[in-house]
Amino acid sequence: MFTSRLSSLAALAAVLSVTAGDVNSVCKSFGVDFVDEGSYFINSLSQDPFTCVSTFKGCNADIAEILLVDPQNEEYLCSQVQTTPEDDPKLSTCPILKNQMSTGDWIILVLGNNDDGNPFAWERDIHLDVGPQATSTVTPTVTFNVTTTPVVTTKTATTSVSTSTVGPFSTVTRPSATASQTKTITPVPVTKTSTTTFTRTSTSVTATVIATTKTVTATCTVPKPGRQDKSATYTPTLITAEALRPTSPPAAKYNRYVRKTDRAVDYAYAKSRVEAAKARRDAKANADVARVEKRAPDAPTVTVTAATPASTTITYTGAPVTTTETVLSTVITTSTLPAATFYTGIFTSTITLPTQTKTKLISTTTTTKVTRTITASITWTTTITPTASVTACKKVGGSIGPARRI
Template sequence: MSALRLGGFLATALLSSRAVAQTCLSFGVDFQTNGDYFQNISSTAPFTFASLFEGCDNDVANNILVDPNGDEYQCTDTPLQPDDTIELSTCPLDKNEMWSGDWSVLIISNNGNDDPIAYERDFYLDVGVPSTTTYTPTVTITSTSTPLVLITETSTIVSITTLPAKTTTVASVTKSPTVTITPAISTVVITKTATLRKTDYTVVPVLTTKTITASCSMPPSQQWPDPTCTITPTLVTAAALSTDDSGASTTGASAAVATAATTSSAPAQKIRRGLFDRAVPLDRAARVAERKARREASNKLHRRAPDSATTTITQTDTSLYSTSTSIVTGDATTITSTTVATSTSTSTPPVVTVKSGKTTLPVVTTTLKQSTTTKTVMTVLYTTVKTITSSPTVTISSTTTNAKSAIACTAKGGRMT
């Protein structure tokens, strides 16, 4: 027996009110104690549940399904041997006849000539129509980006003019009124334009379909065995829950599993009513309240899905796809602009002056040479020379389920995915 199973054995010993610990243990497979599961109400398949047993005699378990109202449904029997073998029980309710709420299965058996067993597996079912979500892919295109480097170079040409020397005779006393005009600085703007070739990118996805064969997915194994029954069944009498006149629990072959209709004078034997019988117990309100209290106290709900709660489909309208651009940096383009600036100056040598007499000169207006600055402005124009269309492949998966494989998967307590 594995360490997990041994731990389950110890847990059962604590849960059981019997003086002797049980050696025959049951474990849930697809539906486990305190689990929370989705069931597809659109399905007409019968409700089934899987169990495995350890340490039991060569006998069968009588299985009972208890609905949220406390009513019982008699499901098919399952053998107790061999150990660790998954056994499937089929119930008289189809999935489209079920509803959301707390459900239970009861596992009752004489366990051959050993101690009889009575175990209970409580779980919650969320019964409804599976939801559908649409997945919209994102397609990626690759675009090349060309960096631009602008270099401006300026050359200056200086022109110097030297005038010849002069000798001037002027009066000894001269009145020479002058006016000096300084022109504003003149700026010459040179505009240069560079044209770069550009490539545009578009995306047109290509849809392909891939067929996938569904495979059987098994749930994680239950680590702890089922707890002892707290619900006393009506459809069968559980010897493990009965007491003799002294108040002691009955055991062994004398502890027969019988129907509720069996009288006390009937011989001790396994008597079953017809399969798919249903019983409405008198104490169902009390048992429903007790089960709800146990479920709330356990606080161990773990949502799983024997049936798939959500179906995902892939969007086929490619115009709705998002586009992601992956940019690759190409070689840089360098543009060099050379500007020629001209600077002019005049060099005047000293004037030799001879003074003689007196005179008054007319007003002299002097206009200084205008200073010129040259400024170059670069502009870059892009022209589209070609368009590249990217055609990424988007694969839409279609799942097909083999009917025989699905039946075999359900029998093992798994589901097709």
């Protein structure tokens, strides 16, 4: 029986060791999407609530209170998060919309009792630049490479010589005798025209762009937890610390944190609280732009690809091609015979040679046009972002962006 009691006590001790928290536990918090001393951009056109993601180390199983403080020290009690399991991203939603926020220095407080361990109060100081998200349009360019071949024409000269003889061809006296010599008459040559046609090929290029659309799903990029949050220096009013051991020296481990109110997230209430600070927010909306880091949670610029690509044609000149054309020129030479001596009564016999035919060569050029079509391909990438994926990505402190190549 004594042994049985010992076994029962050992079992009870084992259960208690599992359920009881570590009294020496030090619970540490880390920012995921917002890191202490970081600067971030907030899209003022967004109607989403402000959220922040945290991870914890060395904590007992308990909850952590998340408190958001604006530049005018207005406090917003955000949703509670669990401090376990370790390194598991925890999302907290605050009762203020992004379009209600202002540019300036904000504070995220992480407070908790850590069950039976050391209570904690951590502070995360961030700078927010609030403004409308810009849109950048990128026009892709398609380049066409065209090679042209110049044609150089050279001409060769051909000369046709035509000789005609002019002289007295008749007499005015009646001959009484016949001359012993015969006179040869050469008629004027008849010119015949011969036409030669040279054909040139003219090539023109037509550029055509073939566009292809490819759809990909956006990917979730989850940043790694940043530096550990520092000890809180801001004293909140919505959450107070109650001393459990007033006789002990004041220290964080002897204080328990309680909410002054357990109100639910009320966006209408939050809106009424920020109306008083609206004038100050508008005056500071354009300040400190250089401090913004282009990272989570919002991107300062959204890049859009233009629907119609621009095209550029680069022309290369190839080696020239030489063509030869023949140009015919005609030279007419006139020869005048010396005056014939006629004796009265002498008949001169004449012989008329056949008429010569001269060929005149004329060159003409005709151009044949040939159209050559070149094509270039371009692929449009359209990113689709399922709503379920956005929600799941936000819960782990990630940001949605274009798909990455692996």
